[in-house]
Amino acid sequence: MKKTSTRDKLIYAMADALQRKGLHGVGLNELLEVAGAPKGSLYHHFPGGKSALAVAAIEHISQHIDSLFERLFAQQADPLQAMHHWLQGALQQLENSQFERGCPLATIALESGPDDVEIRAALQRSFNAVRQALSRQLQAHGHSDEQADNLAALFVALYEGGLLQARVAGSSEPLKRAAAALFNLTRTPLAQGARS
Template sequence: MNTKNPTTRDRLVAAMADTLQRKGLHGAGLNELLIQAQAPKGSLYHHFPGGKTELAVAAIEHIGRRIDGFFVQLFREHADPLQAMQRWLDNTLQQLESSRFERGCPLATVALESGPEDVEIRAALARCFARLRQALAAQLQGVGFTDDSADGFANLFVSLYEGGLLQARVAGNCEPLRTASAALFQLIRHYPREPRHDQ
């Protein structure tokens, strides 16, 4: 997506990504999306013949790429994956609080709304969640965790993150996620690791 000179398609995708985070899939009205994207009527079906579903899939993929880019930067800046994960968590909580608990994880919001008939949407969500887990697991493997333990902790962190965000949104309080993540980080820090070959 060209952020300097976004096309109509880019603006529609960005508008949908923003709406998914705030309101979920069912809260995304087409007229509101067109207004937010400053797009003319008819442009949605021109760029997305599959309508709202195709646009939602494109927005989910856009969110996934944005997360990928953020992770690349995050792990470049923090050699310790726990510090990187803490930074990710802190950024999320700051955004959640500044939005008055309106902006949660767009992936979880859509996942909770989706049904068995939403095959394409669920497939896009599954790909994003898988990439999240794989990125975290790779970093944990790099500091001495076995493949199995790295995969397990990556899965546990993503599950904790999503569940904690949902609790924080409904409670209007970030403590559920802060408390749970602190316990997980303590567990990971004291979990046995394999010696690194470069040491």
């Protein structure tokens, strides 16, 4: 069994912290403690400090989402059903955490400012990668490039906005209602698009 490196432990600790607390809500000592890493290891692995670690965590999160899509779409013949499973997983995680765990990308995006150039660039790459991964899966299920790109953009916007509202409200209803509306509106046009 491969041993997890200190660098990876720091990335995992930061990814978890971003989801729960955001970048500014977590301190370096807490990250080191969660990672079980010695003092000084952060700057050894990430000379750019906390911001460089956040960029690495954002990239890790993006890769995780991409592989999650691959698994979900491989298990479901219906792409909307795969997307529904993704939403259900996010809702379950949010509810199980008593509405503490939102989307780590959205959390850091909301608190980033104009000076956070590298973080914002990593977020932009990550959001693009999520949309492209979803679009690729939809295209593989017979949808046109444009249709897949548009639905992927709409779905990611719904996911991010719905999770944010659910987290603030302490209720799953905002995301459940938005998802139900999207699936009802898109099911027939998508089925027709896949046949044409």
